[in-house]
Structures are given as C-alpha cells and as structure tokens.
Amino acid sequence: MKLKATLALAASLALAGAAQATELVIATVNNGHMIEMQKLSKHFESAHPDIKLKWVTLEEGVLRQRVTTDIATKGGQFDVMTIGMYETPIWGKKGWLQELKPDAAYDVDDLLPAMRQGLSVDNKLFAAPFYGESSMLMYRKDLADKVGVTMPDQPTWAQVKDFAAKVHDPKNGTYGICLRGKPGWGDNMAFITTVVNAYGGQWFDTSWKPQLQSKPWNDAITFYVDLLKNYGPPGSSANSFNEILALFNAGKCAMWVDATIAASFVSDPKQSKVADKVAFAQAPTAVTAKGANWLWAWALAIPAGSKNADSAQKFISWATSKDYIKLVAKEKGWASVPTGTRKSTYATPEFLKAARFAEAEKKAIDSANPNDSTLPKSPYVGVQFAAIPEFQSIGIAVGQQMSSALAGKTSVADALAASQTAADREMRKAGYYK
Known part of the structure; x- marks a missing residue:
C-alpha cells in the first residue's frame, strides 16, 4: 500500500508540475536554420522542465502578416516572434516590443556591432539576432x-x-x-x-x-x-x-x-x-x-503583450547564444551553424576552416551601417x-x-x-x- 501511495503522490506531483509549466508560443519562419532550432529545442526543454514550447512555423509572407496583425491589435497570440531589421526599429519605437536584457553570460558585446545596432532603438536591444547576413x-x-x-x-x-x-x-x-x-x-x-x-x-x-x-x-x-x-x-x-x-x-x-x-x-x-x-x-x-x-537579420523578439516575458527571455537567450552555435556545430558540423551574429563565431578556427567565405561575409556585415547608408543624408534607418x-x-x-x-x-x-x-x-x- 505504501508503494501505491508513493507512486500516486509522485504522479499527482508530476501532473501538478505539468499543469504549472509555462507554455511559450513561438512564431517562426520555415527556413532551414529555424527548423533546426525547433529540432534542437528539446535541449532547452530538458534544461527548463517548467517551460513547454509550442511552435507556429509559417512561410515568410504569412509569418509577416500574422505577427504584424497580432502585434498591431495587441492580440497576444505569441510570446516569441521571429522578425527582421525592418520591423524591429519601427515596433521598438512604438513600444510594441519588450526590451531584451540578457544576463552577463550571454555576452551582448559579442554580437556583431552592425547586428546589435540594427536591432536596437536608442541603444536598447529589442530583438536578438538568430542569423544575420549582408x-x-x-x-x-x-x-x-x-x-x-x-x-x-x-x-x-x-x-x-x-x-x-x-x-x-x-x-x-x-x-x-x-x-x-x-x-x-x-x-x-x-x-x-x-x-x-x-x-x-x-x-x-x-x-x-x-x-x-x-x-x-x-x-x-x-x-x-x-x-x-x-x-x-x-x-x-x-x-x-x-x-x-x-x-x-x-x-x-x-x-x-x-x-x-x-x-x-x-x-x-x-x-x-x-x-x-x-x-x-x-x-x-x-x-x-x-x-x-x-544588412538583414532574422531575430527573436518578445511582443509587449506577452504574459510570459521571463520565460521568453530565457528561450531567446538560449537560441541566440554562443552555446547554441556550439550545439549546432556538434550536431550538424561547423559549416551548418547560423552565421552573421557573433564575433566569437568568426574567431573559431573550426568555423573558418569549414567556411572559406567567412572572411568576406564578416567584412560585408561589418561595413553595413543602417544609420548611414546613403551618400546624401537620409531621414530613415535601413540599408x-x-x-x-x-x-x-x-x-x-x-x-x-x-x-x-x-x-x-x-x-x-x-x-x-x-x-x-x-x-x-x-x-x-x-x-x-x-
């Protein structure tokens, strides 16, 4: 009887834990890097048993439409949105996004300056780059x-x-x-x-x-x-x-x-x-x-209406971290890592060996300046x-x-x-x- 009671107690505790788990709804685009993130997210869930991830994976045009409608109407459907350098400065300025404040271990200074700048408003980071390009x-x-x-x-x-x-x-x-x-x-x-x-x-x-x-x-x-x-x-x-x-x-x-x-x-x-x-x-x-x-980045952001901002911040920090890049390298090889986001990636000998385009790619990204991209002075941000x-x-x-x-x-x-x-x-x- 004691064993049955213990098992029953354990089961009820497990159910209570599951009931208390935060469900994070993530809207993302259906490209290769994002699909890989979805596959690898089991590592995040095992490290955070109190957070469950729900994925809404959409074609690029549909994604833009859905997240734009949701954020403009304060619909609150999503906790994490995949957006780009076009939306981030507009929505950040309007107060539609929550400021990202990653911890010291995240090493925000490791982000390539062009990426950090393009996803910030008044030096506040409103989206974290998942992969970037020039x-x-x-x-x-x-x-x-x-x-x-x-x-x-x-x-x-x-x-x-x-x-x-x-x-x-x-x-x-x-x-x-x-x-x-x-x-x-x-x-x-x-x-x-x-x-x-x-x-x-x-x-x-x-x-x-x-x-x-x-x-x-x-x-x-x-x-x-x-x-x-x-x-x-x-x-x-x-x-x-x-x-x-x-x-x-x-x-x-x-x-x-x-x-x-x-x-x-x-x-x-x-x-x-x-x-x-x-x-x-x-x-x-x-x-x-x-x-x-x-200059472009697919980036992860938290809409102002999310009620799970702390959990969303944990997920974004994981998915755009140095450790995530190392995880992809371990699982798929250095040639498959998401590029264009961090200085440390371009300082990794294994990556440089696998990607002979790396030097030209980084030089292109570093030279792009969304705040000064035209010969005559322009009033807009963006290249x-x-x-x-x-x-x-x-x-x-x-x-x-x-x-x-x-x-x-x-x-x-x-x-x-x-x-x-x-x-x-x-x-x-x-x-x-x-």
Missing part, C-alpha cells in the same frame, strides 16, 4: 582566370559589367551575371536599393520626398536593366534567390550578387556543381561604397529598405515597376515616373508632407 559578389574564379580577369576585393559595377561581357556564353549555357528581378520589397527591391545607394541615390530626402526620378535612380536602373538584358539569363524578371541559387549551382551563372547566406550553399559540393570554383568579393560600388551591400510602416506597400509597388522595365514591358523612365507617383501618394496619405 550581400556579396559570388563569382566563378575558373572563368575569371580563363579570360585573364583578376577580380578586386571590392569591384565597381563597371568592372562587373566588363567581366560579364567577357564570359557571357549563352550558346554553351553560361550567363555573364544572374541577379534578382522578381517583384517585392524584400525581393528585387532589396538588391536594387543597394545598386541605387552605390550610384549615390536614396529613397527619400530629408523632407521625406521620394527621389525615384532623380539622376542616381535613373542611372542605377538603366544600368541594371541593360546589364541583365545583355548578359543575364532569359526570364530574369521572375528570378529571386531560390531560382538563381539553382542556376548558379548548376554552373550557369558566372556571377551573382546576393545574400551572404548563399555562400554556404554555392560552396557545398553536395549542392553545387561549381563548389570548388567559386570565389567571393564585396558587393560592387559605383559613385560610393555607402549602402552597396545590404536596403526604409524602416517606416509605409515602405512595405511602396516597395511592392516600385518592385512591380522595376520588374516590368526589366521584362521590357515599360521604359525605365516610365517605370520610375509611375514609382514616384505611387510613393508620393503613400507619403502624402500618411501625412509626411502636404
């Missing part, structure tokens, strides 16, 4: 050698065009350059904005007036359209990251400027036919190097976007016009005029000026 030039070193071209560490767009012209060989299935053309504020416009920045342009002047018909915009878009029409693959206006990754890995692109996160895929012999032939350089410049390469609520709809409208110009459905001048009208209408409606 953009870089990935190119075929074998083709460069063949035509006697030595790629500088940071080429100009004119040098890129020259190399593209020399190696463009569509009859044999090689295109001089592959670049994003699919419309979207985070698709073609992320890339195009960096070209505009390099040509000395900006989205808005200090009075918040759109600058889409300025000389830098016209020069940049004319160059971009000509470059892809002459030396790009057919159908470029429909290509984004995944389409170009497939083309590059199949050996069809001599060059590609895109997210640094792509470097680990194009240099992986399991995925890429040209893994041993790829070299890396900084994103091209033109009139200036300012804003020539973008490849402007961190204002109106930018999302403006970026989508402009992205459609740029894609149409690339497809030859409209002229560059007409596309820019339509873009200026759309941006001006949005900014007036929002009350930036009359």
